[in-house]
Amino acid sequence: MAAATYMYNTRDLKFVLKEWLDMDKLLSMPAYSEYYDTGDIDSIIDTTFKLCRDKIAPVSDDADKIGVQFKDGKVTTPESYKKAYQAIIEAGLGPASADREAEGHFPNTIGAANSEMLHAACMVLYIFSAVTAAAVPVIQDHGSDFLKEKFLPNMCEGVWGGTMNLTEPGVGSDVAATATKAFPTDEPGIYKIQGNKQFITCADHDLCENFIHLVLARTEGALSGTAGLSLFIVPKYWVNDDGSLGDFNDVVITGLEEKMGIHGSPTCSVAFGESGNCRGYILGNPPDESGKGVGIRQMFVMMNEARLGVGIESLGNSTAAYSYALDYAKQRVQGSKLTGNKNERVRIIEHEDVRRMLMTLKACTEAMRALVLKTSYYLDLSLDSTDAEEREYADGMHQISTPMCKSYCSDTAWQLAAEAVQVFGGYGYCSEYPVERIARDSKILSIWEGTNYIQGLDLVGRKFTMKKGQLLKDWLSLIDKFIADSKGAAGFEREFDVLNKAFEDVNAIVRQIGAYSSEGKGEMTGLYATRVLHASSILYCGQLMLDQALLAQKKLNSGGGDAEFYKGKIASARFYVLNIVPQVAALRRVIEIGDTSAIDISEEAF
Numbered sequence: 001m002a003a004a005t006y007m008y009n010t011r012d013l014k015f016v017l018k019e020w021l022d023m024d025k026l027l028s029m030p031a032y033s034e035y036y037d038t039g040d041i042d043s044i045i046d047t048t049f050k051l052c053r054d055k056i057a058p059v060s061d062d063a064d065k066i067g068v069q070f071k072d073g074k075v076t077t078p079e080s081y082k083k084a085y086q087a088i089i090e091a092g093l094g095p096a097s098a099d100r101e102a103e104g105h106f107p108n109t110i111g112a113a114n115s116e117m118l119h120a121a122c123m124v125l126y127i128f129s130a131v132t133a134a135a136v137p138v139i140q141d142h143g144s145d146f147l148k149e150k151f152l153p154n155m156c157e158g159v160w161g162g163t164m165n166l167t168e169p170g171v172g173s174d175v176a177a178t179a180t181k182a183f184p185t186d187e188p189g190i191y192k193i194q195g196n197k198q199f200i201t202c203a204d205h206d207l208c209e210n211f212i213h214l215v216l217a218r219t220e221g222a223l224s225g226t227a228g229l230s231l232f233i234v235p236k237y238w239v240n241d242d243g244s245l246g247d248f249n250d251v252v253i254t255g256l257e258e259k260m261g262i263h264g265s266p267t268c269s270v271a272f273g274e275s276g277n278c279r280g281y282i283l284g285n286p287p288d289e290s291g292k293g294v295g296i297r298q299m300f301v302m303m304n305e306a307r308l309g310v311g312i313e314s315l316g317n318s319t320a321a322y323s324y325a326l327d328y329a330k331q332r333v334q335g336s337k338l339t340g341n342k343n344e345r346v347r348i349i350e351h352e353d354v355r356r357m358l359m360t361l362k363a364c365t366e367a368m369r370a371l372v373l374k375t376s377y378y379l380d381l382s383l384d385s386t387d388a389e390e391r392e393y394a395d396g397m398h399q400i401s402t403p404m405c406k407s408y409c410s411d412t413a414w415q416l417a418a419e420a421v422q423v424f425g426g427y428g429y430c431s432e433y434p435v436e437r438i439a440r441d442s443k444i445l446s447i448w449e450g451t452n453y454i455q456g457l458d459l460v461g462r463k464f465t466m467k468k469g470q471l472l473k474d475w476l477s478l479i480d481k482f483i484a485d486s487k488g489a490a491g492f493e494r495e496f497d498v499l500n501k502a503f504e505d506v507n508a509i510v511r512q513i514g515a516y517s518s519e520g521k522g523e524m525t526g527l528y529a530t531r532v533l534h535a536s537s538i539l540y541c542g543q544l545m546l547d548q549a550l551l552a553q554k555k556l557n558s559g560g561g562d563a564e565f566y567k568g569k570i571a572s573a574r575f576y577v578l579n580i581v582p583q584v585a586a587l588r589r590v591i592e593i594g595d596t597s598a599i600d601i602s603e604e605a606f
């Protein structure tokens with residue numbers, strides 16, 4: 001197997017888009033009805049598949065083995081990147097796809113599907129355009145017409161790169177401590193920027209001619225904490241009124257990180273205004289008289305996109321890991337069956353434990369796809385529905401499941417990559433096969449865009465209590481209703497029993513966390529948030545998978561063909577519900593026991 005062979009199987013993606021989600025409803029909305037219908041989905045997916053197979057996946061070896069280089073202050077990418085990056089742009093799958101004001105733009109649901117395939121082909125390369133794509137809506141939503149006209153066309157065409165600058169040498173999860181400063185100039189809306197940012201993805205490279213940095217900074221007199229922050233557009237080269245590139249804007253790349261994985265992605269240290277000559281445009285209004293800025297709210301547009309994006313990256317990586325492991329297991333001959341003829345050597349896919357690993361990969365990957373695409377679908381309804389009530393409901397559902405997409409999918413991606421290496425045995429540990437690279441690349445997913453703990457806190461501390469708990473109520477009601485409506489489904493009695501138990505468990509977990517909080521034990525939220533997020537995500541994935549299984553059963557009953565796919569879907573759902581969902585009961589038990597030894601132990605005793 002050549003390392004860069006693209007083995008993505010599009011069948012489940014097509015099932016989700018054409019059979020499971022109500023795409024007829026979405027595509028008949030005014031934003032899309034003139035441009036697409038469900039009949040176009042096959043050709044969209046097939047076109048992206050070919051792009052990934054022929055042009056993107058082939059660069060993944062260079063991405064890892066050559067990687068990005070830093071010399072004389074310049075960041076260079078592998079030579080093969082240039083054509084591949086251009087191919088993404090020309091296919092309309094670059095930053096332009098994030099332009100919601102463009103006629104004929106794809107809904108997020110289709111965007112997520114394309115994005116999964118591209119990440120599976122070469123995550124690090126696709127990130128070059130994805131990070132710009134995440135910056136586009138921030139300028140679109142908060143920039144003046146002047147700023148939009150100045151920056152968006154070249155960003156959408158991928159000629160200029162966009163970046164997201166929160167992290168500083170002393171500022172990671174604690175964005176409130178941001179030290180970068182902004183000073184007003186004589187020109188209205190223009191500030192001098194001074195500060196150092198750290199770990200900035202794609203802050204410089206040779207695929208774009210200018211870089212448009214979105215930088216969080218604090219103006220003089222603004223409040224401390226996140227409330228005082230403002231967001232600035234800081235170009236590497238100043239852009240003249242006629243659109244041409246002007247003077248260097250004192251944005252210096254001081255180094256690149258050497259990393260465990262994603263070697264083909266430049267992670268830059270950036271000095272803004274070292275020589276006192278860096279200027280930026282403030283986005284929206286400066287802080288009001290009380291010193292309150294709007295920067296963090298604006299940055300959240302990008303972060304929310306990016307968090308769902310990490311769910312998609314995780315899915316893409318896991319899909320790739322599964323495809324490679326499955327292919328290898330079908331070929332590698334080793335040992336004989338535990339209960340069969342001892343003289344007959346078999347392919348490892350015939351061993352029970354290898355099947356367990358492959359089913360874990362298949363079922364969890366499909367569960368992640370269901371979660372991520374359902375969340376993208378709700379995001380679309382929240383933006384495009386003509387019914388205000390539906391928009392509000394969908395927004396709530398999208399908000400509550402975004403931290404699940406980010407955290408559950410990225411934690412699972414890391415575990416699945418490890419499982420894929422295990423399927424390969426020793427060869428999986430060697431760079432001849434791509435799964436060790438996928439494992440290294442996967443680890444970043446639980447760290448960036450807010451560590452997974454931050455997502456747990458977002459779910460439990462924010463989303464569960466938003467609108468007086470309405471989001472949580474809506475989400476739980478959806479699962480409750482599904483169980484009530486479908487629990488009699490013949491052949492799925494055990495699965496519904498397990499799901500119903502998990503539903504009760506998550507309700508009990510929510511009550512328990514509430515009880516800890518009303519007893520004044522706020523530290524219990526910190527101690528258990530990650531586990532609450534996992535329990536909630538597993539319950540949700542279980543429900544989504546069972547919903548898909550019922551549909552697959554209907555299709556099988558109607559005898560329309562493709563029986564092996566539908567049987568495989570039912571097997572995945574059964575496996576997920578009967579092997580993964582029972583973990584929720586254990587998590588409930590742990591949360592109810594409420595052990596505090598991790599808090600109580602002294603540092604010396606660790």
Ligand SMILES: Cc1cc2nc3c(=O)[nH]c(=O)nc-3n(C[C@H](O)[C@H](O)[C@H](O)COP(=O)(O)OP(=O)(O)OC[C@H]3O[C@@H](n4cnc5c(N)ncnc54)[C@H](O)[C@@H]3O)c2cc1C
Pocket residue numbers: 164165166167171172173174198199200201202259267444447448449450451452453454
């Ligand atoms: C490859 C790479 C690319 C990146 N790209 C970007 C980028 O483009 N733009 C950008 O702005 N940043 C970027 N980052 C930064 C990334 O978002 C941060 O690394 C991340 O937010 C965590 O911050 P930190 O590394 O400082 O870890 P810390 O904040 O120091 O966290 C260390 C550990 O402590 C935990 N922790 C921290 N605070 C708390 C708390 N209050 N309560 C409980 N636990 C806590 C964390 O969950 C984590 O487990 C990138 C990082 C990497 C490695």
